[in-house]
Amino acid sequence: MLNQLPTAGTLVAPRSILMVGSKVIDWTDWFAGHNGIYEAGTLRVEVPATFAEWAWWTQQTEILIDVYVGFPQDPQNYSASDLTLLQTYRVDSIRLDAMTQAISLSCRDLTGLLTDRKVDIKFQNQTASQVATYLAGLVGLTPNVQATKTLVGHFFTLDHVSLHHQQSIWTILTYLAQHEGLQCFVLGRTLYFGAFGSALSSDPYVIQYDPPTADRPYPQSNATSLEFEHDLTLANDVSVRVRSFHGMKNAVYTSIATSSKTTKRIERDADLAQSLQQYDFTFADLTQAQCDAKAQQLLDQISKHEFKMEAKLPGDAIIYPWTPVQVQGTATPYDTTYQSARIMRRCSVSPPRFDVTVHGKTATDAQTVTLT
Numbered sequence: 028m029l030n031q032l033p034t035a036g037t038l039v040a041p042r043s044i045l046m047v048g049s050k051v052i053d054w055t056d057w058f059a060g061h062n063g064i065y066e067a068g069t070l071r072v073e074v075p076a077t078f079a080e081w082a083w084w085t086q087q088t089e090i091l092i093d094v095y096v097g098f099p100q101d102p103q104n105y106s107a108s109d110l111t112l113l114q115t116y117r118v119d120s121i122r123l124d125a126m127t128q129a130i131s132l133s134c135r136d137l138t139g140l141l142t143d144r145k146v147d148i149k150f151q152n153q154t155a156s157q158v159a160t161y162l163a164g165l166v167g168l169t170p171n172v173q174a175t176k177t178l179v180g181h182f183f184t185l186d187h188v189s190l191h192h193q194q195s196i197w198t199i200l201t202y203l204a205q206h207e208g209l210q211c212f213v214l215g216r217t218l219y220f221g222a223f224g225s226a227l228s229s230d231p232y233v234i235q236y237d238p239p240t241a242d243r244p245y246p247q248s249n250a251t252s253l254e255f256e257h258d259l260t261l262a263n264d265v266s267v268r269v270r271s272f273h274g275m276k277n278a279v280y281t282s283i284a285t286s287s288k289t290t291k292r293i294e295r296d297a298d299l300a301q302s303l304q305q306y307d308f309t310f311a312d313l314t315q316a317q318c319d320a321k322a323q324q325l326l327d328q329i330s331k332h333e334f335k336m337e338a339k340l341p342g343d344a345i346i347y348p349w350t351p352v353q354v355q356g357t358a359t360p361y362d363t364t365y366q367s368a369r370i371m372r373r374c375s376v377s378p379p380r381f382d383v384t385v386h387g388k389t390a391t392d393a394q395t396v397t398l399t
Contacts, residue, residue, distance in 0.1 A: 151180030173221030
């Protein structure tokens with residue numbers, strides 16, 4: 028497991044440093060959110076200031092903030108090298124309070140460099156990894172890219188789409204990552220494009236829950252708060268139907284992906300059991316094989332939301348959107364592995380606090396899908 032259990036209840040002294048370049052800035056409170064592996068994270072910082080300091084902040088046109096957190100051996104004497112770089116953020120807006128003189132900073136991580144910039148370039152004769160490397164350099168990010176082999180023009184042809192018109196860099200990268208079955212995210216000043224989940228966190232973060240007993244009429248857990256949600260609609264069998272008219276073939280194709288607690292299957296007839304929760308989608312110019320793939324993709328996305336979990340934990344810098352979170356000990360279906368949908372950290376000076384809240388949804392299982 029990624030964390031150590033059982034917890035020893037050791038007293039710790041979390042510390043955090045925020046830096047703009049080589050300058051350490053004062054802060055009273057910061058709140059950081061990771062919104063999933065395909066989205067930009069956010070940061071809000073409260074900075075105590077004097078009126079004399081306003082001039083410096085208002086004259087800046089580009090501000091990058093490095094957020095460090097950790098548990099230094101000497102809590103009274105430490106530097107950024109004693110902590111872990113949580114993330115690098117770019118300030119989007121500065122809000123000044125004329126009465127308190129405080130400054131509020133609203134930021135996004137450097138994924139924002141990719142979402143804000145559009146390009147109009149033809150990539151058909153390059154692989155996805157070549158495109159990712161080029162686009163990372165275009166915005167000044169360091170590429171950490173795993174090599175791929177398929178030319179991206181193959182994906183555009185299969186999907187009957189074209190990226191000849193302007194698209195954001197992030198749209199292009201996530202499109203290619205999804206087709207290659209890879210991850211795409213920014214950490215610090217580096218763009219990661221590849222299968223990094225197991226490399227960055229090979230083990231899950233385990234939340235251990237010990238229910239009440241006769242001798243101990245209260246539960247114990249390494250989480251300070253733990254809540255679950257079960258979507259009873261998705262608890263029933265779910266069916267996703269994808270229809271498409273293919274203009275060049277002058278044909279209509281239909282694919283139905285269904286799931287239950289014991290089986291998953293893809294059907295091509297239009298007869299659906301009345302007990303299924305049905306979802307219908309229509310796309311243009313898909314082949315039969317593409318309808319099958321699209322139906323399965325949508326079924327997996329919908330089924331992920333049957334079980335949800337929210338846990339508040341002592342603060343750390345080891346949980347990220349690609350970190351699986353495993354719950355143990357409830358002796359219910361909630362004992363499963365969750366995919367982190369949102370991670371929020373808050374650190375404040377007064378009162379002293381550092382905690383992390385994880386919102387998870389059930390991860391896609393590895394069940395085999397057969398065509399019938």
